[in-house]
Amino acid sequence: xxxxxxxxxxxxxxxxxxxxxxxxxxxxxxxxxxxxxxxxxxxxxxxxxxxxxxxxxxxxxxxxxxxxxxxxxxxxxxxxxxxxxxxxxxxxxxxxxxxxxxxxxxxxxxxxxxxxxxxxxxxxxxxxxxxxxxxxxxxxxxxxxxxxxxxxxxxxxxxxxxxxxxxxxxxxxxxxxxxxxxxxxxxxxxxxxxxxxxxxxxxxxxxxxxxxxxxxxxxxxxxxxxxxxxxxxxxxxxxx
Amino acid sequence: xxxxxxxxxxxxxxxxxxxxxxxxxxxxxxxxxxxxxxxxxxxxxxxxxxxxxxxxxxxxxxxxxxxxxxxxxxxxxxxxxxxxxxxxxxxxxxxxxxxxxxxxxxxxxxxxxxxxxxxxxxxxxxxxxxxxxxxxxxxxxxxxxxxxxxxxxxxxxxxxxxxxxxxxxxxxxxxxxxxxxxxxxxxxxxxxx
Amino acid sequence: xxxxxxxxxxxxxxxxxxxxxxxxxxxxxxxxxxxxxxxxxxxxxxxxxxxxxxxxxxxxxxxxxxxxxxxxxxxxxxxxxxxxxxxxxxxxxxxxxxxxxxxxxxxxxxxxxxxxxxxxxxxxxxxxxxxxxxxxxxxxxxxxxxxxxxxxxxxxxxxxxxxxxxxxxxxxxxxxxxxxxxxxxxxxxxxxx
Numbered sequence: 001x002x003x004x005x006x007x008x009x010x011x012x013x014x015x016x017x018x019x020x021x022x023x024x025x026x027x028x029x030x031x032x033x034x035x036x037x038x039x040x041x042x043x044x045x046x047x048x049x050x051x052x053x054x055x056x057x058x059x060x061x062x063x064x065x066x067x068x069x070x071x072x073x074x075x076x077x078x079x080x081x082x083x084x085x086x087x088x089x090x091x092x093x094x095x096x097x098x099x100x101x102x103x104x105x106x107x108x109x110x111x112x113x114x115x116x117x118x119x120x121x122x123x124x125x126x127x128x129x130x131x132x133x134x135x136x137x138x139x140x141x142x143x144x145x146x147x148x149x150x151x152x153x154x155x156x157x158x159x160x161x162x163x164x165x166x167x168x169x170x171x172x173x174x175x176x177x178x179x180x181x182x183x184x185x186x187x188x189x190x191x192x193x194x195x196x197x198x199x200x201x202x203x204x205x206x207x208x209x210x211x212x213x214x215x216x217x218x219x220x221x222x223x224x225x226x227x228x229x230x231x232x233x234x235x236x237x238x239x240x
Numbered sequence: 241x242x243x244x245x246x247x248x249x250x251x252x253x254x255x256x257x258x259x260x261x262x263x264x265x266x267x268x269x270x271x272x273x274x275x276x277x278x279x280x281x282x283x284x285x286x287x288x289x290x291x292x293x294x295x296x297x298x299x300x301x302x303x304x305x306x307x308x309x310x311x312x313x314x315x316x317x318x319x320x321x322x323x324x325x326x327x328x329x330x331x332x333x334x335x336x337x338x339x340x341x342x343x344x345x346x347x348x349x350x351x352x353x354x355x356x357x358x359x360x361x362x363x364x365x366x367x368x369x370x371x372x373x374x375x376x377x378x379x380x381x382x383x384x385x386x387x388x389x390x391x392x393x394x395x396x397x398x399x400x401x402x403x404x405x406x407x408x409x410x411x412x413x414x415x416x417x418x419x420x421x422x423x424x425x426x427x428x429x430x431x432x433x
Numbered sequence: 434x435x436x437x438x439x440x441x442x443x444x445x446x447x448x449x450x451x452x453x454x455x456x457x458x459x460x461x462x463x464x465x466x467x468x469x470x471x472x473x474x475x476x477x478x479x480x481x482x483x484x485x486x487x488x489x490x491x492x493x494x495x496x497x498x499x500x501x502x503x504x505x506x507x508x509x510x511x512x513x514x515x516x517x518x519x520x521x522x523x524x525x526x527x528x529x530x531x532x533x534x535x536x537x538x539x540x541x542x543x544x545x546x547x548x549x550x551x552x553x554x555x556x557x558x559x560x561x562x563x564x565x566x567x568x569x570x571x572x573x574x575x576x577x578x579x580x581x582x583x584x585x586x587x588x589x590x591x592x593x594x595x596x597x598x599x600x601x602x603x604x605x606x607x608x609x610x611x612x613x614x615x616x617x618x619x620x621x622x623x624x625x626x
Contacts, residue, residue, distance in 0.1 A: 011333050012358030057358050100355060102412065106343060107335035109407040110398060114329060117399040120300065120309035121318050121450035125259045219551050249489040253507035254514050256490045262514075270514045293486055296442040297449045314446035321447050321455075321463045378598050 013061035014100040016043060021097070028097060031090055033072055037065040068093065173206040178213035182223070182236065190238040197236070244282075247275060248289075251282045261305030261396060279306065303395035304402055337363045338372060342394070342406055346376040346387035364388065372397060437475075440468060441482075444475045454498025472499065530556045531565060535587070535599055539569040539580035557581065 010016045020036055021028055044062050047055045071077055071089040080086045185192040194214070201207045214236055217223045226235045250271075254262045264279040283299050283306050290298050300309045310318055330338070337360050340352050352360045367373045376389040390403065400406065443464075447455045457472040476492050476499050483491050493502045503511055530553050533545050545553045560566045569582040583596060 011336060012356055014357035061357065096355075096357070100357065103336060103339045103343070103355060106339040106406075106408065106412070107332065110335050110339055110342075111329070113398040113400065113407070114335075117397065118329075119312040119315040121315070121322070121446075122396070123256065123259065123297075123308040123449050124452035125257060219549075245487070249487065250507060250510055253489040253503040253511050256501060257503050257511045257515065267514065271510050289486075293482075294438065294442065296446040308449060310446040310450050314443060317443055317464050317468075318446050318450045321459065322451065323463065377594070384598075 013040075013058050014097060015104070016040065016058075017061070017097060018101055018104070028094060031094070033065065033069045033090060037062070037069050040065055064093065173209040175209065175213045175216055178206070178210040179217060181210065182213060182217065186238045190240070191235055193233050193235050195233045244285075247277050248282055248286055250275060251277065251279065252286060255286075255299060255306065255308045258307075260392065261303045261307045263305035266305075300399075301401065302399055303392050307396070331363075331366075333358075333360075333363045334366055338367060338390070338394070341367075341373055341388050342390050342403065343409070343412055345389035345403075346379075347389075348379040348381065348385040348387050350381075350385055352388075370397075437478075440470050441475055441479055443468065444470070444472065445479060448492060448499065448501045451500075454495050454500045456498040527556045527559050531560055531583070531587070534560075534566055534581050535583050535596065538582040538596070540582075541572040541574065541578040541580050543574075543576075543578055545581075 010019065017036065017040070020026070020039055021031065026032065026036075040058075040062055044055060044058050047058055068089045072081065077086070081088050182192070182197065185197060194211075197210060198207055201210060214223065214225070217236075218225055222239055224237045224239055226237060251262070251267075254267070262279070264277075267275070267277060267279060280301075283301070287299050289295075296314050297308050297310050299306050336356055337352055340355050341347055344351070349360060349364060352364070364373070368375075371391055371393040373388045373394065374391045376387045378384040379387050394400075395402065403409075444455070444460075447460070455472070460468070460470060460472060476494075480491050482488075489507050490501050490503050492499050529549055530545055533548050534540055537544070537548075542553060542557060545557070557566070561568075564584055564586045566581045566587065567584045569580045571577040572580050588595065
């Protein structure tokens, strides 16, 4: 089956249809619907067999194709279509294909621009040590607790699940020990990023306790939290 | 002359301290009372200085402003230092969705799905995460889905000055103007199916 | 000499493009096979060049590495540029309280305090002052505390038409749930697609 090579290349049913059209140099305004439907169904079977991705969108398109095919097979309708007394049942599909094709081409243009831009690395500013007491730009704008939680969640995902379940470790971390842990980072500098804190933590549960400790410190006004954007790392700053 | 060198220094400091492209507008807004400056002119002078003194960076015009970027010749080393194994590109799916959003913004997810013929959930969250797109309110259509538009980061990422610089924008607009009904009708038909 | 100026250029490019402080260790790890360099020495030379050519930035030694920062004399201007003038900035505490009021309105102060685990008096008066929230009557609970809701100004500030346009908690959860992997992994996937 020559589809194998392309299995992961097609973004969806429209993409697949465009592939057939291009490969067979088909006139997009006069698609041989029976043949295309046959090929499409074969491909659909491959997807389903290999369970490669959700086939729902392909199934939907297959039924559209079969519907068009059926309409075109009715002799009376075929005559009417040929005489242009009723609209060609393929029209809506063709317009969808043309529109999709247009955006697909534009996406190639974007890929070219991306390629041109990749060699240039933009200036990156380290918000943790901006130095010179320059405050972070607009950091607090539109930041909510949800942003902070999102950052926490992301860090959490980086740590593998706690050991296996038969091995019950006593949790040595408490809010108090983790508050001390955070404070130890303030010896050298008054700011520390959460990801940096997390670097030395190996267990999820300890990270969770550390996060709670930080929230507790925020509540007590011992530290401030800054974050530049959703899912970004956040910075814990000691309040003097 | 003394003034100019001071203005050059200020623009340079802003470029160094800012990750977002530095714009004339924002300078005028914030420090313009003291410094009526001509940003494009100063940028050109700075770039001259950087070339002559063989600095490994230069100022690029992008996203309606200016930003410092490293020169092409250091790409490979910078990439290796930053620990990126190869050039990271957006997936085809992401580029498709971006193209649709860029040329049709603001647009809701159901409309993007309709054009692509596939669900774009995963792709949109990737684009949101990379800050290439942003939420632009809600559509009035049933369910009031969120609308998306491209961001300043989008312009920066693709090296565009504004969305007006998108390739083939004119061509596309002409196409749409020629047959506004057919496409809308097709959409309506598809939507009502 | 030619080698040295190339080394200087490389270090400079790394300093421009790296968000984290540039360290000798990381250079040795990533590009050290080709470039056996002495980072402190090169940094010193670069700083000399920057001083002589009157650049408005210099390389500062920070915890375990080096990074480019702007000179102190431009601090005030840079700060003003980066802090968009005139735009309001809210503390985390205020944002927390605001988020609670936005999603639970109308809500009384004791309930806000309970959710936040801390007294919200000061924060509420800030929000009232900035007209982001307003009084919406009194609760029926003991003591009949004042109820708060978000204002028209709140909607305007966040670009919303009505409170119904606030991102729904479910939408946020969906957004968060779609992130089973780290961004790096997702990037890898995208790159390999």
